[in-house]
Amino acid sequence: MAVDLRELVKAAKPSIAVIGLGGAGCNIITWIAQKGMAGGRIIAANTDANHLSTMSMADKLILLGEKLCKGYGCGGYPKMGAEATKENLPEIKAYLQGVNLLFLVAGLGGGTGSGAIPVVAGVARELGILTIACVTIPFKIEMARREKAREAIKALTESCDSTIVIDNSKLSEIVGDLPLKDALAVANALVGAFVRNITETITQPSLINLDFADLRAVMERGGLGAIGIGEGDGEDRIIKAVSQALAVPLLDISGISETYGVLIHIVGGEDMTLEEVAVAGELIMDKVPKTKRVVWGARVDSSLTGRVRIMAVLTGVKSPLIEGK
Numbered sequence: 077m078a079v080d081l082r083e084l085v086k087a088a089k090p091s092i093a094v095i096g097l098g099g100a101g102c103n104i105i106t107w108i109a110q111k112g113m114a115g116g117r118i119i120a121a122n123t124d125a126n127h128l129s130t131m132s133m134a135d136k137l138i139l140l141g142e143k144l145c146k147g148y149g150c151g152g153y154p155k156m157g158a159e160a161t162k163e164n165l166p167e168i169k170a171y172l173q174g175v176n177l178l179f180l181v182a183g184l185g186g187g188t189g190s191g192a193i194p195v196v197a198g199v200a201r202e203l204g205i206l207t208i209a210c211v212t213i214p215f216k217i218e219m220a221r222r223e224k225a226r227e228a229i230k231a232l233t234e235s236c237d238s239t240i241v242i243d244n245s246k247l248s249e250i251v252g253d254l255p256l257k258d259a260l261a262v263a264n265a266l267v268g269a270f271v272r273n274i275t276e277t278i279t280q281p282s283l284i285n286l287d288f289a290d291l292r293a294v295m296e297r298g299g300l301g302a303i304g305i306g307e308g309d310g311e312d313r314i315i316k317a318v319s320q321a322l323a324v325p326l327l328d329i330s331g332i333s334e335t336y337g338v339l340i341h342i343v344g345g346e347d348m349t350l351e352e353v354a355v356a357g358e359l360i361m362d363k364v365p366k367t368k369r370v371v372w373g374a375r376v377d378s379s380l381t382g383r384v385r386i387m388a389v390l391t392g393v394k395s396p397l398i399e400g401k
Contacts, residue, residue: 277373
């Protein structure tokens with residue numbers, strides 16, 4: 077019997093879903109939807125019905141805890157957010173059937189995001205889905221919210237394959253002192269770009285495609301993760317971008333030398349060469365010589381002519397923040 081190559085390719089592609097939880101998570105979902113994301117389903121879930129009703133670009137809307145919260149939100153209480161999410165477990169499980177890769181995005185420190193994300197991660201683990209959480213945590217001055225976020229991350233790392241954390245306080249080191257609203261928009265864009273880039277580099281033809289099996293090797297049971305972002309132009313643009321990406325990871329970590337795995341994502345204009353991509357990988361590997369789990373993908377973006385942008389995700393790191401030091 078002849079094999080239909082198109083059907084075989086279609087079947088081989090992993091099914092990818094992204095769930096935004098809580099107000100900040102849904103805002104990130106909006107960013108992704110507005111930019112467009114090929115190859116993944118977008119889901120928005122919140123206890124606040126008014127906020128959820130503005131998520132018209134998502135593929136699926138889930139009002140969490142209708143009986144418990146009655147659409148008014150959960151008042152900043154993570155326990156209430158968790159209980160509200162448990163009301164919707166059958167619906168969430170049904171929607172995740174057949175999914176291979178799940179991204180969970182949320183801003184931690186409030187009620188819905190902090191409470192819901194460990195619950196959904198637990199469901200995904202039961203279903204055998206490779207689950208990557210990408211979350212933001214509040215500024216250092218928000219001490220009570222920051223403690224809620226820390227507790228949520230501790231719960232999340234027990235059920236999630238990799239939990240990538242962006243500390244809003246670290247953003248000032250790469251974007252300067254921005255007003256609060258602008259800083260939060262940058263954080264949303266960083267999380268959104270991470271999810272979108274990885275999804276499209278797996279599902280769409282790219283300069284170097286990410287292989288799902290390789291992604292699993294780096295992310296599965298990868299624990300805590302940190303992102304570094306770098307951009308460069310001119311003659312030494314690769315060196316500039318790599319140096320910047322590794323110099324200021326967006327989470328305080330104990331050091332990168334013991335990193336368990338590294339995911340490198342490179343975007344450049346039409347003038348970017350395969351040799352430059354290889355050099356970027358080599359430069360990063362020199363900084364993390366003890367890890368053997370390294371994967372990378374590269375995409376061409378015509379709007380970046382003359383520049384390259386590198387995102388390095390370090391998994392299996394340790395952070396004084398999460399360890400309570």
